[in-house]
Amino acid sequence: MSLFDKFSLRGKVAIVTGGNRGIGKAIALGFAEAGAVVAVVARDEKKNEDTLAELRGMGANAIALTANVAERSDLEAMLRTVTDELGPVDVLVNNAGIGFHADALTLDDADWRRIFDINLDAVWMASQIVGRQMVARKAGSIINSGSISGLIVNRPQWHSAYGVSKAAVHHLTKSLAAEWASKGVRVNAIAPGYVKTEIANTEYDDYRHYWRDEVPMQRYATPDEIAPIALLLASDAGSFITGSVFVVDGGYTLW
Numbered sequence: 001m002s003l004f005d006k007f008s009l010r011g012k013v014a015i016v017t018g019g020n021r022g023i024g025k026a027i028a029l030g031f032a033e034a035g036a037v038v039a040v041v042a043r044d045e046k047k048n049e050d051t052l053a054e055l056r057g058m059g060a061n062a063i064a065l066t067a068n069v070a071e072r073s074d075l076e077a078m079l080r081t082v083t084d085e086l087g088p089v090d091v092l093v094n095n096a097g098i099g100f101h102a103d104a105l106t107l108d109d110a111d112w113r114r115i116f117d118i119n120l121d122a123v124w125m126a127s128q129i130v131g132r133q134m135v136a137r138k139a140g141s142i143i144n145s146g147s148i149s150g151l152i153v154n155r156p157q158w159h160s161a162y163g164v165s166k167a168a169v170h171h172l173t174k175s176l177a178a179e180w181a182s183k184g185v186r187v188n189a190i191a192p193g194y195v196k197t198e199i200a201n202t203e204y205d206d207y208r209h210y211w212r213d214e215v216p217m218q219r220y221a222t223p224d225e226i227a228p229i230a231l232l233l234a235s236d237a238g239s240f241i242t243g244s245v246f247v248v249d250g251g252y253t254l255w
């Protein structure tokens with residue numbers, strides 16, 4: 001197998017949660033380009049359909065599913081539909097996530113819970129549900145969306161719940177990687193720095209000094225700079241990589 005062939009996802013079935021925009025969409029399109037059969041999973045039907053049209057426009061075999069990743073029943077239905085329509089899952093990208101800023105003194109329990117429901121519990125539940133199938137087949141790659149916010153405390157904004165949820169995703173990644181390494185399933189996370197997407201679309205200008213100018217590379221990332229790392233982790237090119245948290249931050253965490 002040539003070096004480039006190792007990056008191929010030809011014939012592999014991949015689920016990308018939150019694949020209808022931002023980083024998830026870039027990963028879904030990148031996987032399709034690498035030959036994967038792709039299922040995009042998110043709540044907004046219109047955006048799902050638009051992304052599906054783009055995927056099919058590339059000639060990809062793809063489906064889009066409307067689901068709330070915070071609901072176990074939606075995730076179970078997701079696995080059933082993908083398996084029936086596309087085949088067993090080779091790659092799961094737990095990318096769906098939310099973020100908002102809130103001072104610790106006023107953050108209420110409902111908002112704290114909302115972050116964990118989507119950013120952590122959904123990653124856990126999807127990994128367990130799809131992981132059971134992967135372990136039974138002794139093959140699979142799970143890629144979780146972590147963040148530099150799980151490694152450092154961001155400034156000037158406060159978002160303790162977000163940071164804690166991502167730190168927990170990093171540790172969940174390592175725990176599952178250790179548990180499933182001998183069962184043929186690899187589990188890794190990507191920890192991006194600031195990527196320009198809708199997750200914080202109003203703040204990029206307000207916080208430009210901290211989020212962009214102080215980054216060693218002095219710019220934001222684009223979603224298509226995260227997708228190649230997902231491809232490495234999804235494909236045979238990453239066959240010896242498990243339990244890693246890949247930092248992709250233009251040097252943000254260097255100082």
Ligand code: NDP
Pocket residue numbers: 017018019020021022023024041042043044045047067068069070095096097098099118145146147148191192193194195196197198199200
């Ligand atoms: P966006 O806000 O652009 O996209 C978020 C995606 O998640 C959308 O597709 C959204 O679709 C989906 N989503 C959110 N909640 C749910 C839910 N309950 N069920 C199903 N899908 C859901 O975010 P980004 O692309 O910026 O971020 C993607 C991931 O990367 C997140 O986990 C984020 O925390 C992480 N990240 C982002 C960084 C950045 O700077 N942008 C930096 C570090 C990490 P819909 O609303 O239709 O459901």
